[in-house]
Structures are given as structure tokens and as C-alpha cells.
Amino acid sequence: MLLSSAIAGSAYQILISHDQLNLLPYFAIGTLAGLLYVFRMSGRDHYSFPNAMQAHLETGAIMSCWSVTALLLALLAFLLKIGPSYSRGAFVAFSILAPLLLFGARSIVKAALAAAASRKIVGWRPIVLIGSSSEVAALRRQRLLKQFGTGDVKIFLLSDANRPDAMHADVSTLNLASDFARRHDCLEILVALSWTEATRFELIRSRLKALPMAAWLLPDVNVRSLTQGASSECLRKLAVHIQSAPLSDAQCLIKRTADIILAALALLFLSPIMVITAIAIKLDSPGPIIFHQDRKGFNKRRFTIFKFRTMTVQENGSAIAQATRNDPRVTELGRILRAMSVDELPQLFNVLRGEMSLVGPRPHALAHDDQFEQMLSDYSVRQHVKPGITGWAQCNGARGATPTVDDIAERVRLDLWYINNWSLRLDAKILVKTFSEVLKQRNAY
Template sequence: MAFIDAALVMVSGIGCAAGYHIATAGTLGKADVYAAASVLVAINFVLLTVVQHGYRLKNITNLPRTFRLTLTTWTGLFGALLAIAFTMKVSEEFSRGTTISFYLVGLIVLLAWKMTAARWTAHALRTGAFANGRAIMIAEFGLASSSNAVDDLGQHGYRLVRVMEIPPRDLASPLLLSQLAPRFEELIAFAREQRIEHVFLLMNWSRQHAIDSILDALKILPIPVHLVPDPNAARFLRYPLVSTGNTFTAELRRAPLSWKERALKRMLDLVGASLALFVFAPVMLVTAMLIKLSSKGPVFFRQTRHGFGGRAFKIFKFRTMRVLEDGPTIRQAQKNDPRVTPIGKWLRKTSIDELPQLFNVLKGDMSLVGPRPHAAAHNDEYEQIIGNYAFRHHVKPGITGWAQVNGYRGETRTLDLMQKRVEYDLWYINNWSVRLDLQILARTLIVAFGRPSGTAY
């Protein structure tokens, strides 16, 4: 990867210099100067990527991280080298056209190569192409077949040549070493003969005596021993690991967004809502006229919803029904609901009825992206029967959300559907980022306008 990165950078630099000078002056120009500069850029780019662990397998396959790393490293490197060239008064040696084209072409070529490398590496990992590290596993009986650990190890460079399973009753015995001494002796001999490089332990982490005993039995082998998370621990270790002093904790539930994150999200909301109002103003005006002409009643429908911290606010929507329910009992819209007006049915299918919520975003009651706010009556009901439901109020509610772009939009006929929607909402809260918000907004346009939901009645 490093060699190809360097080669692509040098080819891009020399190629841009030669192409630009031939196109503008009809000559190659200072080819030796540009070749030397390209080598310098290539060496520094590779070194900076190495320092940031950009060539590790797990980072190569993490395409978003790879793109960010490449963009920031490439841009920062160019900025630093240009500053040095200016300080040393050698910047006049390089034409602006060549420098700009080198930056753009080099970046595009590197990103295209990183995308190709990520896909190829991910495929190679899935097929076990990098499984060259010979390893053995000592596992509690039944865990090796039910855990994903064996497949995971095979996909990340380890080749399990043997699995030794131990029954739970033996692991619980205080005489584990004496009872299984022949098996451990045979395993040690096998490890020496086969030049084993790693040992993995897969058992319940509560079996401290068994783990200590196995470590004692294997102390003669000069190879690392790894403790694989058991199914219970693995469930929690999927959460972000946070440094808390001298130890690490799994952040099972993140705190509400920090003031910097809230400011960033608010900026996105203000810019996005203002732009959306400008774009959709004609649509909203025509919609208001159609509602007024097709049925009696107001253009807008206002209903009590709960927002950040559970605070109540009035949500704005285009009226799509003949009723204006906002009390302790509210019935969800269903298929062929007689309360829905003819124009209202189309508005709900296309989500145009949600556009007035842009005013809620500008007021600060809502965000462009977040958990969808439910009617107050439904909110109170679900808080009683779904354990983590109230956690949805740790962020502002949104016009669209992670649950909606994953198919959980419209009527929730069963409790299971609502629980699934809440599950997606909680995932969004725990994994929030500006990139995720932009991704959800892009997918919303496809879901709402490209292929309207079959459950939005």
C-alpha cells in the first residue's frame, strides 16, 4: 500500500508538471525540479500515513476514515510544503497551474486507489487470504461453534489450526490442571511442532480460576495468549471504549451532545432549513391553496409533541385530515382512513405535509434530523411500555430520522414495530455525527420522493 501510494504521488506530480508545461509552453520545463518535488511529497505522505496507522488492515477497510485521513494528510502536507517553499523563497520555481493540478489530480487518484484497495482488502479478509498467523484456540465446549470469534479471527489474519474444547464442568473444577495435564502437554508439543504464533482463549470471563490455570499451563510457550470476549462481554464491547483515567470503560449510553456538537448541529439546521424553505416555497404555496380549495378547515395542523428533555411544543404540518385531534386519545392514520382528505392522502405519501416543520426547526423546537416526535398521547403510552423510550428525548426531534430511512415510517401497527423504531433512534443518538445527518438527509430525499413509503397513510 505504501509503495503504491508513493508511486501514484510521483506519477501524478511528474505527469501534471509535464502535461501543464507541454500544454502551455510546448516544452517539458524543469522536469528534474518537479521530479524531486514529487519524490519529496511522496515520502512525506507515506510517512505521515504510517504515523497515523493508515496502513493497518482495519484502517484500510474503514473507507470513511481512510478518506478523511487521505484528505487531511494530503491537504496539510501541501499547505506545509508551500509555506516552507515560500519561507525559503523557492516558491517561484513552481508554477501555480502545476501545483494546483498536482494537488487535485493527486488527491483524486489517491482516493480512487484507496476505494479500490479497501474493497479488495475487505474481500481478501472475508476469504481468509491474509490468514497467515498460525494460532490455536482453547474454548469452553460449545462456544467455538456459536461465537463469531472463529470467523472473525480468520478474516483478520489468523489461521486456527486447532481448537481444544473443554467441558464446563472441567473449567469449574479447582483441579483443572491436574485433570487435563495430558491434554495440555500434548497441546504444547503440537504448538512447538507447528510453530504456533498465537493462543486464543474463548470462555466465560467469570471463570477466573480456569483462565489463570490455563495461563499457568502455557507459560512455557513463548507466544502471546489472547482472551477473546465471551458473548456477554462482546455485547458491551461493541460500544465506544472511553478512557477514564487509568482504565477504559464501554460507553453504554453517551451523554447528550456537547455544546460544540449542539452548535454544529444547530448551524446545519439553520442553513438547511433556510435553504429548504427557499427551494420548497413554491410547493408549499401551491399546497396551501389546494388544501384550502379542497376541504373546509385551516391550512396548517398544530399538535402537541414532546421535544428535547421531554418539553412540549406545537408541531406544524399541512392539514391532511378532516379532524384536528390533539387530546388524550389519538388514533393513528390507517390504510384507507376515511378521515384523510383526497389531497391529504397524496401529501402524506410524498411527505409534503411535513414541510411546515421547517418553521419548527428555525424556532429551535426541532432539528432536521432526529427521532420523529410522536403525539403526546402516544408518547405517554410508549414511555410506560418501552424501557428506553424516554432516551429519545436526549436530542431534539427531527423532521426525518435514522428509523425512517430504514423503513420504519408511518403507521406502527404493533408494539414490535415501535420497539424497532426506538432501537434505530437510540442507535442514531449514540452514533451521531454531521456526516450521519447528511447521509440521512440524502436518503430521505430518495425514500420520500423517489419511492414513497407504503406505510405512510
């Protein structure tokens, strides 16, 4: 827009009006036109990656949007009486040149994206397709690639519904699909199933809950037949969104930026306390200063959590006993550190490394994770976001050990509420409330 306005205005002044060249009004008009155009086309998902990967050029959408933009510019020029500084001839030239450059730029971008995708430079995350053989056979792979991304389509076929062991076979297939989706950081999960198979659909949906990614139920053969061949263009609109990703890419970026800034500031201001604590631990009892233990983070990825050592043991195996009140394993200094949560401060380094967030569901030891997953079906949903140093559960009293099923169920309920209602404001509220909870020292032992 800016380029076409500058070219049209300067060419008109030099070739037609022979006036002294002044590009300032043309830059102003080009900038305003660009803002109006981009704002309107963004509402049409014109700049989304799947639409940018479509082979055809959106000629009708570009022309209609540009026509509205040009009319708005003409109206503003009339109301503000800027005719003397911006001639009608230059405006006509701009109105003709702009859509031509828009078509050319869009074509170049599409070709560049297609080349980059083919070389696996951008957009190369595979899509998992789960479905029955009849439904999958009726879909065209290339259409799925255009509508849902640019990676490979990895297909997992369900068993024949009439088989006596169909349920067991489906569970095995869904486990394989889930493992693949986690390992390859898949973009989305697609389900191709007859809409009449309610029981099988519920099984699939219950299994997909453990995955932190969006899932879509594609229209089946009967539904697509009603579109009379238009399903290639409206496949995504007909698909049913059965599961959302916990946080969008923009929200993840915002949260990550806040984590880095606040964690760095916290380390800067709390470093004297951490140095004093390290010296005290070394003098108090034999053993390392930092305690390391394996935990599961986002999407069940393992990482090593850092804490100041507060016990005489270094448990990190398949059997780990939770801390209890007056636990003999806790050192005298460790009781003070645990009561004030000073032992958690080294996790600021986990935050900077991207393994944790300042706010999120607290990660548990691997042995406890396996135990809690068997007890509660929604437990693994906690791993749809990065674990946190503190969380909504901790600042609402669900802190410390979880000796009963009711205790862990309450913590899971609070953690899921946080995931479903995340906002930067909520994170700030949790950080403030955490300080008051630490002062109360409830369930801290």
C-alpha cells in the first residue's frame, strides 16, 4: 500500500502535473490505506497460515476489500478537504496500482511459503488423523494439508467396529496416536468417524483429553454429501471443534515473556537470600546444596527440578514417600526453608530454561504422577500447560501433601480451573496471594 501510493503519487507529479516532488502526503495516504485494508482482511483470516497456503489467489476478497478501502479514503479526502495536497489524478493511479501490487505480493508470499514448507523450514508439524477405514478412504490427503496445515498427515486406523475385541484394539491405536502426537509436537488431531458412532467417539474424546492440542471431528461421508461437492472449500467450517488447545500461540508468548522478565528480576533481588541459604545448608548437614528430582512438565516432557535441599535423603526413584508433619527426614534448617518456601527459589532457573512457569500447576514426583493418573481421569490435563512454582491451588489452601484422593482431586479441580481461565491478570493475582499464603505457613512441612 505504501509503495503503490508513493509510486503513483510521484509518477503523477513528475509526468503529468510537473509539480515539485513532495512524497509526504502520499506516504500518509498509503499508511492510512494499509491500516484500513489490513484491519478488514484480518477479520477474514486472510493472514492465517492455512489460508496463506491455499493455492488459489483470493482475487474476489482482495478486490472487494480494496474497493471499500478506496471509498473510505475518498470520503475522508472529501470531508477533510485535502484535494489541493493530494490530486485526484494521483488517487486514481493509486487505486489502479494498489490492487495489482496486492495480487503480486500475495502470489509471491504464497510461492515463498510453499517452497519453505516443502523444505520443512516453516509450518512442518504433522497432523494426526484418527478414524475408521471407510471414512479415511473418502478423504483426500492434500485437502487436509491445505485446510489444517502443511505437515504430513499421520493416519491411525481404528479397527472394524464389528470385531469382538474392537474396544481393546481401539485403545491400543489411540495410545499409539497419542504417543506420536506428543513426540512430534503435532499441530492438531483430526477425527474421521461416522457421526452415528457415539460410543466410539466418546472413547476417542476421553483419550484425547490428555493431549494439549486442538482436536476436530471432521464431517462424515453423509454430511459431506449434503454440500454437493463444496466440501473442499468448507471442510474446516463443517468440522466440529471438540477440544481446544489450552493456550493460543499469542498467549504462550505473553506468558513466556512475563516469566522471563519476572524470573530474572526475582533472581537479581533474591540472590543475597539464595547465597545465604546455600551457605547455611552446607554448614547445617552433609550433602549437596541443590536437590535434583525428575518431574513431568508440559505435554508430559521430563525435566529436572531444582530445589534447595531440605532433607537428609535424595529420593528420585519409583517409590517416593510424601513429606509428612514432623517428618524425621527433614533437617532443622529444612523445616524453616520449607515453611517459608525458600527451598523453591532455585526453580527460577527452571523458569528461565523454559521448563517451568512462575504460575501453573505444581509438578509432582514421577512416582506420584503415575499413582494420581490411575486415581483421577482428569489428572493428566494439568500437563496441558507448563508447571509452576506456585499456582491457583496453592494460593487457595491446596498446598503441601496430598494423603487422600479427595486432597488430590481438589488440587486437580483448582488446577483445571486455572487452565481454563488463564489470563495475565490472574497470574498477577496468584503471585500476590502466594505471599500471604507463605506467611500463613498452612500445610507447609
